[in-house]
Amino acid sequence: MKKLIFACLTILAFMHAGMQAQNFDGLDNNLSNLYRTSDAQTRSISPENFTGEKGKGxxxxxxxxxxxHEARELGQGYKVSPYVIIQPGETFTMAEIEGPGCIQHIWLTPTGNWRFYILRFYWDGEKEPSVEVPVGDFFGMGWGEYAHLNSLAVCVNPGRAFNCYWQMPFGKKCKITIENIDVKPTRLYYQVDYTLTNIPDDAAYFH
Structure with a gap:
């Protein structure tokens, strides 16, 4: 009898472990898993909310x-601070996030010459970036001129609206910067959407 009880408890333990392993992490959303809930927390960083703090957008x-001035008749909550000005030679930190988590969407609308603004991505406290690339090249606009681009990973819409949907997981920390190497200031509208959640052990880092 004791052996039977032990066997049953062992089976239940394995079943519980299996169910825990199958808990939805909130990533890879699609029509087949829209009904699933998770403990993941979505956040968004922008010039209105530099830290992505909950409820601060x-x-x-x-x-x-x-x-x-532009929002003077609308007031708080109506894009009072939709952009930042990056001076020549300045490096601006767009996002600095404590993990684990995953970047899911980045939107940028920079003015000026897109090849003169350098994006850098750092994962888990790296001193050297895993990604270092001009903004235009990263979004498929390496010639510095607008061309409509519509793909699963990158979309570029009229008005310099750059969007990327590459999933970029990180275990401990994520830092994204942009450097202005032009001789003129640039006005940057941006948004970084991410999810705070556990990432798979076999997750590779974007580079």
């Missing part, structure tokens, strides 16, 4: 945001 106040 659209909190810039008139008089503090970059577009306070």
């Amino acid at each position: 659209g909190m810039a106040k008139l008089g503090e945001g970059a577009a306070s």
Whole structure:
């Protein structure tokens, strides 16, 4: 009898472990798993919310945001600070995130020459970037001129709207910077959408 009870408990333990292993991590969303829930937490970083803190989007106040004048009749919550100005020679940190998690979408709308703005991605405290590339090249616009691009991974829409949907997992930390090597300032509109969740042990890093 004791052996039977032990065997049953062992089977239940394995079943529980299997169910735990199958918990949805909130990534790879598609129509076949829309019904699934997870403990993943989605966040978004932008000039309105530099840290991606929960509930802090659209909190810039008139008089503090970059577009306070344009939003003067709308008030807080209406893109009071939709962009940043990056001076010549300046490196701006777009995102700095504690993991584990995964970047799921990046949107940029830079002004000026797209080849003069250098994107860099650092994973887990790296001193040297895993990715170092001009903005235009990263989004398939290496010639510095707009061309409509519509693909699963990268979309470029009219008005310099650059979007990428590469999933970029990280275990400990993610840092994304952009350097202006032009002689003119640039105005950068941007948004980084990410998910805080455990990542698979076999997840490769974007590079």
